[in-house]
Amino acid sequence: MFDNYFRKDIPWGGQVLTLETGKIARQADGAVMARLGDTIVLCTVVGSRSVKPGQDFFPLTVNYQEKAFAAGKIPGGFFKREGRPSEAETLVSRLIDRPIRPLFPEGFRNEVQVIATVLSHDLENDPDIVAMVGCSAALTLSGIPFFGPVGAARVGYIDGAYVLNPTLAQRKLSKLDLVVAGTAEGVLMVESEASELSEEVMLGAVEFGHKSFQPVIEGIIALAEVAAKEPWPLAEEDPAQAALKARIAELGRAQMAEAYRITEKLARQKAVGEVKKAVLATLEAEGADTAAAKGLLKELEAEVVRNAILDTGIRIDGRDTKTVRPIVAEVGVLPRAHGSALFTRGETQALCVATLGTGQDEQIVDALTGEYREDFMLHYNFPPYSVNETGRMGSPGRREIGHGKLAWRAIHPVLPEKEKFPYTLRVVSEITESNGSSSMATVCGTSLALMDAGCPLARPVAGIAMGLIKEERGFAVLSDILGDEDHLGDMDFKVAGTEAGVTSLQMDIKITSITFDIMRTALAQAREGRLHILGEMAKAISGARTEMAATAPRITVITVPKDKIREVIGTGGKVIREIVEQTGTKIDIEDDGTIKIAATSTEATQAAIDRIRGIVAEPEVGVIYTGKVVKTAEFGAFVNFLGARDGLVHISELANDRVAKTTDVVKEGDVVKVKVLGFDDRGKVKLSMRVVDQATGADITDQVGERRPRPPREEGEERPRRERRDRRED
Structure with a gap:
């Protein structure tokens, strides 16, 4: 029945990675069951055979989903079924998307959907790496145009040695959690959290990971040789496109270059928009295809910006390749917040607010690996006004979740131990202006806000975003990139850390790969920029405040x-x-x-x-306590002392003189001084008021003496009624 079933076993890091196809989800264009240990992920790919009219972008969607049954669990909540994607699922979806997106052909506009479903989790091997490999294999087998395959690996750093795909237990001991993905030629994506490691160690980890996943790429290729479907035909280049491209350059190149000499963002965008509008109006009058012209205008825009940087070394806003934009750092900007900071770098600005809470404020996370509590939360918000736009306001999107987690990874390694600073921490970063590197502004602002709140970070943290312009004639690495440089460049390389080392590194490549020499240059240049930013931040605050805000718990x-x-x-x-x-x-x-x-x-x-x-506390015999009468009875009064401890003051111990009724001496609610006489055979506390001066609380036992015994009764004398009652109560 399963005539097209194929399986490939790949020895990898002391385990066997298994890729199967042709048995499950056979109607998908590509379907691979990937397995490492007992962690299993089903990865499927489906592509649309046609392009929607007027579509000028590549609609790729990646969905990673975890099924509760994979870990033998039933979902929580009222409905008892999986609902909207969790933050972890969203982050892994982005992790899969980022290395595969650059490998589709330029101009490919067919809709593609990639779905990775976790079917089994052995609680040792994280399914994210398995899903990345499985999706790469499914795309390679599908016939959809894809310049893969892609390999991926997780790298740990334990006792000075790199560890390939550390288990969940090993990751707790590691100073590094790094995920790297790429092709046989180079690296496409890096995501990491590190404990202030050097640039050399970080680069070594990337090289180690890239080398380690080469057997995976070779295994996918071997599987594709026997199981891949016929490749889709690529649309041939329209000769009219070349002519249209030349005409657009003739109409707009000089004007576009002039518009990009404007250093202020909004004014520059307005000028660029007017150039595009004028070119399109001319083309429309000439009867040209304006839909195709819009895409070609974007290409012209990128060409103008990239060539200007490579030719002159001067960027859009007039800086050279290494200069960081002007920085203004302020703290304590919100009077009622526990900690706040406003970090402005050029035309990018983040308002970061820190709130201190208790254990009751911890976030409870229901993961496949089990329920756990998170005591540090960082939420990044990107409202549309920050880029002079109108837009939807609602729950955070994938980008906001991803940027928030990146900043979280940068700050997390320097947080104090819970025993030293027993607070739950929440930081909210509101991006109030944006022109590139808003996630790194969040890192800087979060560090400042936490120190303003009195959180003793090991060291302040700063972040910087690096860019790349790479052509055959050379390359340029750009420090502190603008939004346009991110959009039109070849790399988005974010580095965060302290003066001692790197705490987080994230890299996305928009071309097929980059060399390690380029990465080494970018890391060195990023360190220079990071140290400069830390110096500017120190002008506002250099360490945690010793006094917390009056509103803080x-x-x-x-x-x-x-x-x-x-x-x-x-x-x-x-x-x-x-x-x-x-x-x-x-x-x-x-x-x-x-x-x-x-x-x-x-x-x-x-x-x-x-x-x-x-x-x-345990009552001590002979010690005097202050208590409260909680109940009276004929035989005495019950007094609450030491918080929740009750004892009996017998009627004979209420006063030195004979007492007829308990209420003659005390009533419920009275505050009295009592002395512990001892304990009865049931462990109940016996108390006395008569040997304590109720005004001063002094022990007056020596003054009142022992309770005088009753005189002996004559033979045949009837025992008084109250004495009979006292004996019963005793």
């Missing part, structure tokens, strides 16, 4: 015996809720007896500590 950590946690919580949480309500604090209790108390005033914190200490 103060967290105090205490510990109690683990066997006392139940008493602090109380039945159904009654005790801890009462403490929280009465003191106005937030309290987190951990299983090891650690208790974190958050409040905006020291008085509230101390009140909560006193209540908790009182609950867990």
